[in-house]
Amino acid sequence: MNLTAEHDVCARVLTEHDIYLFREGSHARLYEKMGCHLVSEGGVEGARFAVWAPNARSVAVIGDFNSWDPGAHPLHARDDGSGIWEGFVPHVRQGQAYKYRIHSNFHDHQADKGDPFAFYWEVPPQTASRAWRLDYQWHDHEWMASRRTRNALEAPISIYEVHLGSWRRVPEDGYRSLHYREIAVPLAEYARSMGFTHVELLPVTEHPFFGSWGYQVTGYFAPTARYGTPQDFMYLVDTLHQHGIGVILDWVPSHFPGDGHGLAYFDGTHLYEHADPKQGFHPEWGSYIFNYGRHEVRAFLLSSALFWLDKYHIDGLRVDAVASMLYLDYGRAEGEWVPNIYGGKENLDAILFLRKLNELVYQAYPDVQTIAEESTSWPMVSRPTHLGGLGFGMKWNMGWMHDTLDYMRQDPIHRKYHHDRLTFSIWYAFYENFVLPLSHDEVVYGKGSLLSKMPGDSWQQFANLRLLYGYMWAHPGKKLLFMGGEFGQRREWQHDESLEWHVLQYAEHGGIKQWVADLNHFYLREPALHEVDFQDHGFEWVDCHDTQNSTLSFLRKSRDGRSTVLVVCNFTPVMRQNYLVGVPYGGFWREVLNSDALFYGGSGAGNLGGVEAAPVPAHGRFHSLTLTLPPLAVLYFKHEG
Template identity: 70%
Template structure:
């Protein structure tokens, strides 16, 4: 093999460099990193890395015996700080790192490639030369996904951690591979009626126990479950089944492992130098310098990459609140105010706006979602109106209030009815997703079922009531894996879900309830078409706190109406009169107390006929039997 490094064959043009340095290059993955190619008829790999404060950069790998001198890269003439070179004979599967000698303080280090498409299986830390060749078969989905991801479409999201959904007991209790997931997951999601799946970060990460939230490989799916093409096959299979794929993405912080991007060239290149800006006390990780143009290009290219090369249908951006506030989780004196003396991170705000604009310009049929836990205004409003530009925002207030309400004994709920109903007063300020996520079933919080009060039947009845209320409430839905069948134990990332519990009627009943909720939710426009408009919701009665009863209407704006009534006490309420907007027969389409879900069977015998008896401001009304710890959905025939 001819081991000379050939120069002058860089993929980065002058225009690419200009955009990179302006912070406006959003497809750097096409130019930077390692790319297999031919130069003058010779096959090899072109390497390109940004290290502006390096005195020397070379490629070291298994192809040269990890020699740090045999394959030096050359700096570009344009002072961009990019080092590059073509190494003949290096092909797919070769392991490598960049050996960097800094011009500052004599710092010497071997770094992984920030743009690598593949990495060694952790705990090994080398980057791997790879290509992303794949023949996609999802054109049918891609042609209609704009409709499937639309704000007026049903969106029921199954959040999952790939490594602990199911395990293979006869093979060392290992996690499923991407290909095994491609065989099993689409059918399960269709059986359950979910419209989308959201993966906890699949980007390569050193520590499995971080669940991917300590990402270092921003352009590589983790090798724990297979190759990049294997992950593409999983996405392809989900699309073939009509399931959208959302990916958690973490541009808020990164771990400080020596081989990663921290202190990359002997300087704080990607992160702030001052720990009051560049160190995150909650996660002991580094914070990006969003004011640096090249860093913005890097991060936005990562977000675009997953939508482009892996056909992801959306990005859920983690820990947005930590990005917006300079004093997030910091005490007085531990943070630096912005140039106006405030606590807002102006550079991060600008980054998020530019990122969202880039995503929706390049992929207008996708969605971005913010996990933002404060009352920051206009998170899901367009940037031209002063918003951050996200498509949707997680409704953390709804989650906290609702779980607090359902966790208390029913005898106390009449004093706290406002916790259940308050969310409607701000429900349309943002495009909200209602999340019961992984964060609510870890670190000693127990499972969702475990939060429910009472004996066994009350726990399961409360759980079915909670899910019914959630699916009836305005906003898209997100539920973490295992919750759909009422898993008892807290989630453990080192174990599979407690699938064996489905042998018990109560758990099977919760699963059946979730299936029917999803099917009705998807089929009934009144439950999703106007999720983000006040026109899609109307109170019937939220004042009956003494009996812990709430009644409301969901509407689609085209004349379809669903009446929802819930009873949050274990006492059945027969002959309960409820006003209705129109006379006629109101069919009971869902009842959480049905025996097929594990309930006692209290209900309305299929439906009720209205009578011209005024109630709740309406001329007509119906007399309902409200089941104990139950919820009923009725639709006008």
């Protein structure tokens, strides 16, 4: 064996230190040692296998290389009590399928399981793992060198949420989904042209049921084979980076499905999940809940998180369903859950896991972000662990989303009775580092598209949607918009169909698309709209009390105070002439964005490019602007002195 091959084998062998960290729950790179690794031993090409199955009577590797014969290549249990079975199997080649035949000590249970650490799987509905190497030559050096700045909390972050299987499809080939390499350049060019800074991918981790959108995961170390190989997915990430677009991965450590080849009942016992269904089974989702109190399970999940950052250059992890992890009674009635040792409903093990996760991620990659989908008022989600927080970089603002959509659904004549739905968000806007999400969850299960939620006739619906986006892009917080929303898709999202790209032949849809692009590009270059998203000195109300007219006006300010943007929203279809708005400075205020402009599909009302401030006091300020407020519209003004 040459020295390189010998070193490769040694690097794949579990050491005593690995076992110590594994059993302690702190090993964050188990994927380097566990699973299947193609190596050469004694001059023979093959693969080393290692799998955790502490309650197994026997474990064998079955696959294409041994005609799926369970007697051909048994693994051997380590004698250190770790529960790991390992061994070398000769003549295993790249791409060959395999599983573990696990015979349990309990109930004579026997099952063929996929590899929890597999880098690649068969294309569903096939369920075997594949032997695979992750070699790839990256070309995103410029992005990686600059991403600390691009991912910073003071940076402009506008996220385009994408489901790869339904963004575009190929009508000439049975309307199949695009492969990773096919979608790479079109998606990258589109996101860049639209001004988005990041793409967030609904889970690409391998999952058996396409209709789960990736949220029922069986392969925590593998991109789904539906769209290509691991290297094909690397090419997609690489291409997005070369176009200046960051990649956020939707990651699901909260639950997993009960499919027979997956993690559930892995060695004939409840290994990864709690044995008690009151703790280990999710009644709403019909899936299993990880046992975060088990050290080896924590190490498995920590390793998955670091894996995507290590091997795929992922720029952020959006952690799904954090609330379901934090609360023992999540989705459960009285008597259906087990209190913690203090009698409370907080999942203490999950809290410790999430804190450890964020500490490890930011220690290894201070230039990425973790983002929590957390739908409750749990305190300090996006605050450092040393201050008592959970340690996430950011958190989805679900309260803002629900209140804003509820308000926008109202007929404008009734909006004055719901004005507080708009103003309430500022009371808590700076307690967390918030992302404002209009995500996939708001356009499925009969909820309709964002456009269909808007009241009024067709013109008013489009005007309301432009108004919603203008208000959202001006509100403190980073931005997230699900695909199709940027051009006003009419029907709700269908995961097994393409987006309604054909509607762009109609001017009103093209107007929405242009409006979102212009919002993004102004947001990118205007520090007042992004530098101080998470502190109150970047925001100032002008008038939040004009409930009768359903208007809002506020200021956004840059960190150094040199850049100021005035935002005025009119949430009624009534044009308001000679509307007085107080401003902090005299001089000219240029109208930089107007959602009612003709080329967006509006009526063309506005302020002829800008207004000179008059020395007339209003709203507690010494100067004011006399404005024309177009119907159902938002105006942005920039002070130019």
